[in-house]
Amino acid sequence: MEHTSFNQNLLDFLSTSPTPWHATRNMARTLDKAGFQALDEREEWDLKQGQGYYVIRNGSSIVAFRTGKRSPLEAGIRMAGAHTDSPCLKVKPNPEMRRKGFYQVGVEVYGGVLLNPWFDRDLSLAGRVTLLDKQGRVQDCLVDFRRPVAFIPSLAIHLDREANSNRTINAQTDLPPVLMQAPEDDKTAFTELLEAQVKQEHPEQKIGKILGYELSFYDVQPASLSGLRDEFITSARLDNLLSCHIGVQALLEASGDEPALLVCNDHEEVGSMSAEGAQGPFLSSVLDRWCGPENRSRVIARSMMISADNAHGVHPNYIDRHDENHGPLLNQGPVIKVNHNQRYATNSRSAALYRHISDELGVPHQTFVVRSDMGCGSTIGPITAGNLGVTTLDIGVPQLGMHSIRELCGTRDGYTLYQVLTAFMGWPEVN
Known part of the structure; x- marks a missing residue:
């Protein structure tokens, strides 16, 4: 090679x-x-x-x-x-958050994440889902949304004048990504969204119930060569x-x-x-x-x-x-x-x-x-x-x-x- x-x-x-x-x-x-x-x-x-x-x-x-x-x-x-x-951001077991018409999910920081670069990125979601099928068997399957489905927006500098000199990040309150807009009375469970993705990726899988998952957000931008002479790999x-x-x-x-x-x-x-x-x-x-x-x-x-x-x-x-x-x-x-x-x-x-x-x-x-x-x-x-x-x-x-x-x-x-x-x-x- x-x-x-x-x-x-x-x-x-x-x-x-x-x-x-x-x-x-x-x-x-x-x-x-x-x-x-x-x-x-x-x-x-x-x-x-x-x-x-x-x-x-x-x-x-x-x-x-x-x-x-x-x-x-x-x-x-x-x-x-x-x-x-x-290091990454992983979805919590009971992640649903509904605030001001936004549907967000709570995340847990995995490893020594450099947090600032996670803001203002097109994020997707992937990982392992464990489910009970229609035959009563516990099964694992992998999912990967492969497209931008989430975003962690920065607070505008007009509302945080010290953002470039004295910014700290609270992992509990500052990091929940926005997944979609939803009315205040929306009752959509995260597992329902996940089940729809499993059905899309694994149409042969007869789902009885989602029992658990281990999912991570990631930047959808693919790995690439970079530099004026292609001397670098960024990923x-x-x-x-x-x-x-x-x-x-x-x-x-x-x-x-x-x-x-x-x-x-x-x-x-x-x-x-x-x-x-x-x-x-x-x-x-x-x-x-x-x-x-x-x-x-x-x-x-x-x-x-x-x-x-x-x-x-x-x-x-x-x-x-x-x-x-x-x-x-x-x-x-x-x-x-x-x-x-x-x-x-x-x-x-x-x-x-x-x-x-x-x-x-x-x-x-x-x-x-x-x-x-x-x-x-x-x-x-x-x-x-x-x-x-x-x-x-x-x-x-x-x-x-x-x-x-x-x-x-x-x-x-x-x-x-x-x-x-x-x-x-x-x-x-x-x-």
């Missing part, structure tokens, strides 16, 4: 993956086309050498792996990790669907000789503590069933994990927010993340292998260390390293606007990380 087609596939993936459920479904479809076999955690597994498999939990997390030609006991496993969730959810896409493509393009695995967890943005999050048992369970619990420690001792999660690129208007020797630049290569307080799991050994592979391929890399007077974020890297005891590297593509409704990265960095990760998944010795 070359640079242009890689980015076009990335743009398509970003634009059609408004939620973790849609992202996971899209990754599964790509794996299906490549001949990977879906596994069910409720059933016995009969894994064969040289075959690709994947397993999904909660519809929002996925582990995909290739068993390789060599046994994991002999070769270890080349692992990569990312996360499917992004929602670059953090961290970019890494999910890179991981899937690398797994598919790797030689297949060595055991290799990709895990994309949900709930990283809120701490990873869930059944399908990195603090949960999902990855450990898959490894136990693949390698046998009695062999896992030996396999892990020969393995390595690359946790791929986007990095903070240097903002040209805020250069002083970076350590002057560790400020990553867009389109200058992926960023090795280092934090000696273990907010990142990188050590000299894991970083050395990444640098060695990059040098062998002739592609660039950078290093990030947060300013000593600032706090440091984290990733699934330290969590996975702590749970499994696996040597881990934290790396990411540099970006701007992290946790905004619209983010920006370079067109070359994702492809570079894909090249290195592909080589890593076929590397003969990783630990």
